[in-house]
Each structure stands twice: as structure tokens, then as C-alpha cells.
Amino acid sequence: MTKLLPGLLQGSAIAVLCSAAALQAEPSHGIAMYGEPALPEGFTALPYANPDAPTGGRMATAEVGGFDSLNPYILKGSVPWQLSYLTGESLMGRTLDEPFTLYGLLAESVETAEDRSWVEFTLHPEAKFSDGSPVTVEDVIWSFETLGTEGHPRYIGFWEKVESIEETGERKVRLTFNTDDRELALxxxxxxxxKKAQWEGKSFAESGLDTVPITSAPYVIEDFEAGRFISLKRDEDYWGxxxxxxxxxxxxxxxxxEFFGDETAAFEAFKTGETDFTREFNVARWESQYDFPRVRSGEVVLEELQHGRPSGMTGFVMNTRKPVFEDWRVRQAMIEAFNFExxxxxxxGGAQxxxxxxxxxxPLGMEEGPAEGRVxxxxxxxxxxxxxxxxEGYALPVADGSERNRKGTAAALALLSSAGWVIQNGVLTNEATGEPFAFDILLETGGSENAAIIDMYVQALERIGVTPTVTQVDSAQFKERTDAFDFDMTYFRRGLSLSPGNEQYAYWGAEAAxxxxxxxxxxxxxxxxxxxIELLLTSESQDDFFAAAKALDRVLTAGRYVIPIYQWNISRIAYDADLHHPEYIPVFGDWPGWQPDVWWHEEATGETSGAEADAESSQ
Known part of the structure; x- marks a missing residue:
């Protein structure tokens, strides 16, 4: 297969995604959702990694918020999202250069039926946990059963589709499925x-800061202070x-x-060198505030990276469990009143x-106008x-950019009127009950950009007789309330991949509601x-997969559940000049599995630019 160009989704990637499903008849080093893995058995390294990268150094990032748990596999507690990637390890690993392909990790090989009704993994003979004990089939079976019954709800849906799990030979474990779903094998x-033995006599579901899960991953938690910092140390004896x-x-x-109370404090920590990597999501701030001394001296590198991922959905979600947002006309009115331009x-500065x-x-996104053909x-x-x-076709409203947004305000009032809401004495009121239109916007403390956006939105809502309350809570309370769906409107982010599958049930399936x-x-x-979603999981042709994705995109977008804001098709990162990454960027771009995974530390030469240093180091 032709190698993907940095940050761009080429036709070759589409071919891997959508070609006829290959028949898996014997153990293999990898498995793809469609077609064959691009990398051959015995490949040297992932194409976006530097196999000669030196060990040593560190990377420190600034995080906004806090944490009160170190177990990312359960519902209880607030856990830094990075932990599941840096301290967790699975049977196979996902490449960021192919839409959905896995290569051997804890498992040295994988085998599956032609119809993918079962999958069998053979453990790597050298696989071991960070405490030196071997990873066994017993550990694997216990992990699947425990995560599926006591773990985070995201694991439940998969476990319900497992008919059986059993040891089938030395270092071999087989899962048989009870559902026609080709993605389950992956x-x-x-x-x-x-590690099963760690949890004997302990409550897995109730653990938090007291028990750090033992895994086989490259990093272990060496030190932490609740809500302040977490230090992850590279395991020098890492088996893999x-x-x-x-x-x-x-x-x-x-x-x-490193954890900070708000975005301003986090940015200041980066400017002074207390941390050495940051992502910037606001292009105006990127263009106006990244000229501080460490940038001018060359100590900090600024870089923009493209990617080929779907935009996903970022914005402010309306909770349809609440009566105020049950009617799609009301949700559309909220979108009309949101003066995005x-x-x-x-x-x-209008740049995003x-x-x-x-x-x-x-290529999975819906097309303009009425649905046609297979869609x-x-x-x-x-x-x-x-x-x-x-x-028929749905598109977001476009305002003229003025603060008054007369067109959007008029459209919002007309929709609300049709839904039974009228303005009485300057207040939007239910015509039948006399109750005012009221709702609360839940935000996490420290999110200054979201707070600024909501301030402008509240002013716009006042023009249609609505004055919502805005509640800001710390990260632990925010997680607790959103986990319980205890909100009317809140900030929302769902990243989506080029291979949508079972996770779509978790994001918007009826059972997950x-x-x-x-x-x-x-x-x-x-x-x-x-x-x-079921069609996505059972599609065996290019046409059906794309059509199912485009149709799902239409239904979700026309459902008017979220007020969308910016898309980030370019990642803007700033980092210490002693940190490097390979010049080649995978199709998924700046995504979990790329940073800090393929980065290394090496003292900058002084005259060589960051990009040149990266290129030289990766040769």
C-alpha cells in the first residue's frame, strides 16, 4: 500500500478502509477491519516512529482541572484521560496510519473465523507486568470478565456480545461472539x-487513589499529589x-x-518553562500571544499539523431528557440564537x-442537499x-456577523412560538402553563474560553426573553454531574475516527441514554x-459503509442536539526545542498514540530549526 502523506487522507487509506473483507484463516501478526494490514509481518517499526530514538529526558504538560482517582477503568472518580493510554496495555495496538488496523502487542498473533464469529489470541511468551510477573491467559480472562461486569460502562456493551471466553491452548485465549458484528474481533x-492477583480481596469498582492498577505498559506511576501532579516513569525493564x-x-x-486551576495559569507555566509542551485551540491566541521570549530565543518551537480525521462534534449539548429540550424546534431555536459568526x-478573529x-x-461526512442514492x-x-x-437536507444557520443577529433572533422566536412559547412582559413563557423558559448551563471551572463564549450566548438569549443560569463547578463535580446526566446544557466533545463502529452505540445509542x-x-x-450504527457494523462493501456513515451523520446533525462551535482541522502545538518527533505525521495526526509516544528528548543544536532537527533525527 502507498504510504500516506503527512496529515493527509489519501486514496490508499480509503482503499484499506473499504476494500472487500479479507478472509482470516490462520494466525497473523495483525488484523484490519477491511482488507489486509498495510505493514508486513516483521516490520521494523510504525511508519511514524523513529526506531533509533534515544532514551532519556522528560516531557511536562500543563493540564486544567484536577483528579481524584488513578484507575481509568471504572466509573468512580475523575481520572486524567492520558492514564488509560500511557499506563494501560492491550492484546493488540492500534496504528494511527490506517483507519482501523491492529498489530500484535501482548498478543504475538491473532486468528479469527471467516465471518469473525470468534477471535483467538496467542500471548507473547515474554509479556509481563511491571512487577515482573508474567501475563497469563488467566489474567486475560479475568480482565475481560471484570471490566465487563464491574468496570466503566463503556466496557459493558462489548461484554454483552461475548458468548464465551476460554483458554484453548498454551498462551491461547478465544472469544466467541453471540452477535453478527465484524468489529468485535478488533x-x-x-x-x-x-493483573488478577492484585485485586484479590479488594473492590475493583471502588478503587481510586489508594490502589494503582498494575499493568504491562511502558510507564508506571512513580509519584503523584492528588489534584496537583502525576509523574510517570519509563519502566526500564519494560518487556515489549x-x-x-x-x-x-x-x-x-x-x-x-502538572495541574492548574485555569487556562491562564497553565499558559503562564508553559511560558516560563515550568512545562514544555502545550496545545493551542484558539487561533487568535496562537497568532497574538506566542511571541514571548522563549519563542523568540528559539527555546520553544511552534508547529502546525494537519490531519485527516473527521471533525467530530464540539460545542454545547442540550439534554433531551429535560422537558425544556424535548422539542426539536426549541433546540433549533437555541442554535439560531447562538451567533456563531x-x-x-x-x-x-474569524479564523476557525x-x-x-x-x-x-x-469522506464519511454528509453531503449538502437532499439525500440521494444508497444514503x-x-x-x-x-x-x-x-x-x-x-x-431533505439540513445546514446550520449563518448570521451576518453583527452582534444583534436580527435574522437569527427572528428565526428563534418564530420556532419558539410554534412550539408554544411566547414573550410576556419581556420573558419567554409557556403559553399553556405560564411557566418561564428556564435552563442551566453547566461549565467546568477553569475553562475561560467556554465561559467567554457562554457570556456572549447569554446576552443573545436575553434578546428572546431567556436568561439562563450558568453554574461552574470543579472537575470532580463536573464529572459526577455529567455522569448522572444532571445538566440542561453543557460543554460537549466527541472525537470521531475514520472507522466508526461500536463506540457509536456508546455515544448515541438508545441503551446508553x-x-x-x-x-x-x-x-x-x-x-x-x-x-x-448496525449497518456500519455489518457493511461488507465500500458503498454500504460510506452510505451508512453519511446517513448517520445526517440523522445526528438534523437532530439538533448540539450547538457546534469550531473545528480543529489543524493542530497547533508548542514545545521545548529539546523535544523532537519524526517528520512523518500519521493520518490521525496529533492524536493519542502519537504524543508523547513517538517523541524523544535530545539537546537542540542551536542553529538547526525544530523541523530540520526532527528530519535529521528520524533518518
Whole structure:
């Protein structure tokens, strides 16, 4: 297969994603959702890793918020998102250069049936936990069973589709499925594997800061202070440092997560060198505030990276479990009142485009205008359940950029009137009950950009007789409330991949709508959504896969569940000049598995630019 160009989704990647499913008849070093893995058995390293990267040094990042747990596999507590990636390890590892392909990690090989009704893994003979004990089939079986019954709700859906799990030979474990779902064989390879003996006599679901899960990953937690910092140390005896998937990765001696109360404090820590890596999501701030002394002296490198991922959805989600947001006309009115063009100009100088749909910026995104062809055929299967505009075509409103937004305000009032809301004495009121239109916007403390956006939004809402309350809580309370769906509107982010699958049920499936800790924040329960997700999982042709994704994108977008804000098709990163990454960037770009995984520390030469140093170091 032709190698992908840095940051761009080429036709070759589409071919890997959508070619006819290969028949897996014997153990293999990898497995792909569609087609064959791009890398041959015995490959040297991932194409975006430097197999000669030196070990040593550290990377320190500034995080906003706090934490009160170090167990990322359970519902209880607030855990830094990085821990599941840096301290967890699975049977197979996902490459960022192919839409959905896995290569051997704890498992040296994988075998599956032609119809993928079962999958069998053979453990690597050298696999061991950080305490030196071997990873056994017993540990694997216990991990699947425990995560599926006591772990975070995100693991439940998969476990319910497992008919059986059993030891089938020396270092071999087989899972048999009870559902026709081709993705399950790959998802099994991504479940974290934990040490069974550690949890004898302990409550897995209730652990937090007191018990750090023992895993086989390259990093272990060396030190921490609750809510302040976490220091992750590279395991010098890590068992898998020289297997192809790991070669040249995880070479930094320390990864340190420093926590701050707000974005301003976090940025100041980077400017002074207390931390040495940051991501900037506001292009206006990127262009105006990154000229501080350490940048001018060359101590800090600024870099912009493209990627080929879908935009995903970022914005403010409306909880349809709450009566105030049950009616799609009310949700559309909230979108009309959100003066994006004015807000975008104020926040970014108008430089960042708006998210137009869940899979925008990718070949899976819906097309403008009425649905046609196979997309229309799929949608018509659930014609009675479709939201307004799914078939006919739906697009977000575009304002003239003025602060008053007269067009949007008028459209919002008309929609609210049709839904039974009228302005009485300057207050939007339910015509039948006399109750005022009221809701609360929940925000996490420290998110100054979100707070600024909401301030402008509240001013716009006042023009239609609505004055919402705004509640800011710390990270622990924010997680507790969003896990319990205890909010009317809140900040929302769902990253999406080029291979949407079972995680779509967790994001917007009907069953997840009532599962505490589930990710279906909007509470959508739609036969069309569930049916289209099933089509994604059972598609065996290029046309059907793309059509199912485009149709799902239409139904979700026309459902008007989220007020979208910017899309980040370019990653803007700033980092110490002594930190380096390979010049080649995978199709997923700056994504978990790339940073800090393929980065290394090496003293800058002084005259060589960061990009040149990266290129030289990767040769």
C-alpha cells in the first residue's frame, strides 16, 4: 500500500478502509477491519516512529482541572484521560496510519473465523507486568470478565456480545461472539489487560487513589499529589520495548502532568518553562500571544499539523431528557440564537471554520442537499423516525456577523412560538402553563474560553426573553454531574475516527441514554440512529459503509442536539526545542498514540530549526 502523506487522507487509506473483507484463516501478526494490514509481518517499526530514538529526558504538560482517582477503568472518580493510554496495555495496538488496523502487542498473533464469529489470541511468551510477573491467559480472562461486569460502562456493551471466553491452548485465549458484528474481533484486541492477583480481596469498582492498577505498559506511576501532579516513569525493564509495534516509542524517561486551576495559569507555566509542551485551540491566541521570549530565543518551537480525521462534534449539548429540550424546534431555536459568526470573530478573529456535521472534514461526512442514492435508501428504512431535514437536507444557520443577529433572533422566536412559547412582559413563557423558559448551563471551572463564549450566548438569549443560569463547578463535580446526566446544557466533545463502529452505540445509542456514566449526553433514543450504527457494523462493501456513515451523520446533525462551535482541522502545538518527533505525521495526526509516544528528548543544536532537527533525527 502507498504510504500516506503527512496529515493527509489519501486514496490508499480509503482503499484499506473499504476494500472487500479479507478472509482470516490462520494466525497473523495483525488484523484490519477491511482488507489486509498495510505493514508486513516483521516490520521494523510504525511508519511514524523513529526506531533509533534515544532514551532519556522528560516531557511536562500543563493540564486544567484536577483528579481524584488513578484507575481509568471504572466509573468512580475523575481520572486524567492520558492514564488509560500511557499506563494501560492491550492484546493488540492500534496504528494511527490506517483507519482501523491492529498489530500484535501482548498478543504475538491473532486468528479469527471467516465471518469473525470468534477471535483467538496467542500471548507473547515474554509479556509481563511491571512487577515482573508474567501475563497469563488467566489474567486475560479475568480482565475481560471484570471490566465487563464491574468496570466503566463503556466496557459493558462489548461484554454483552461475548458468548464465551476460554483458554484453548498454551498462551491461547478465544472469544466467541453471540452477535453478527465484524468489529468485535478488533475491539477484543483493544481491551486493557490487568493483573488478577492484585485485586484479590479488594473492590475493583471502588478503587481510586489508594490502589494503582498494575499493568504491562511502558510507564508506571512513580509519584503523584492528588489534584496537583502525576509523574510517570519509563519502566526500564519494560518487556515489549523491542517488538515492532513499540520500537522507537515511549523513550522519554518521565511524563509529568502538572495541574492548574485555569487556562491562564497553565499558559503562564508553559511560558516560563515550568512545562514544555502545550496545545493551542484558539487561533487568535496562537497568532497574538506566542511571541514571548522563549519563542523568540528559539527555546520553544511552534508547529502546525494537519490531519485527516473527521471533525467530530464540539460545542454545547442540550439534554433531551429535560422537558425544556424535548422539542426539536426549541433546540433549533437555541442554535439560531447562538451567533456563531460574531462569537467566532470575537474569539478567533474569524479564523476557525465551524463544525458542520459530526463527520465533516472526512469522506464519511454528509453531503449538502437532499439525500440521494444508497444514503436515501438507508434513511427511508426509518422514514417515520427521521428528524426534520434528514432527508431533505439540513445546514446550520449563518448570521451576518453583527452582534444583534436580527435574522437569527427572528428565526428563534418564530420556532419558539410554534412550539408554544411566547414573550410576556419581556420573558419567554409557556403559553399553556405560564411557566418561564428556564435552563442551566453547566461549565467546568477553569475553562475561560467556554465561559467567554457562554457570556456572549447569554446576552443573545436575553434578546428572546431567556436568561439562563450558568453554574461552574470543579472537575470532580463536573464529572459526577455529567455522569448522572444532571445538566440542561453543557460543554460537549466527541472525537470521531475514520472507522466508526461500536463506540457509536456508546455515544448515541438508545441503551446508553439511560446508563449512568454513559457517553450519550444528549439522551437521544432513535431507531434510525441504532439501525444505521448496525449497518456500519455489518457493511461488507465500500458503498454500504460510506452510505451508512453519511446517513448517520445526517440523522445526528438534523437532530439538533448540539450547538457546534469550531473545528480543529489543524493542530497547533508548542514545545521545548529539546523535544523532537519524526517528520512523518500519521493520518490521525496529533492524536493519542502519537504524543508523547513517538517523541524523544535530545539537546537542540542551536542553529538547526525544530523541523530540520526532527528530519535529521528520524533518518
Amino acid at each position: 475491539l477484543a484486541g483493544l481491551r486493557p489487560i490487568l 520495548a523491542d517488538i515492532p509495534f513499540r520500537r522507537g516509542t515511549n523513550v522519554l524517561d518521565e511524563i509529568r502532568l 460574531f462569537i467566532n470573530e470575537a474569539m478567533t 471554520p465551524r463544525i458542520t456535521s459530526y463527520f465533516s472534514n472526512s 436515501r435508501e438507508f434513511l427511508l428504512r426509518w422514514e417515520e423516525d427521521l428528524p426534520e431535514g434528514a432527508l 439511560d446508563t449512568p456514566g454513559g457517553r450519550n449526553a444528549m439522551g437521544v433514543k432513535s431507531p434510525a440512529v441504532d439501525g444505521l
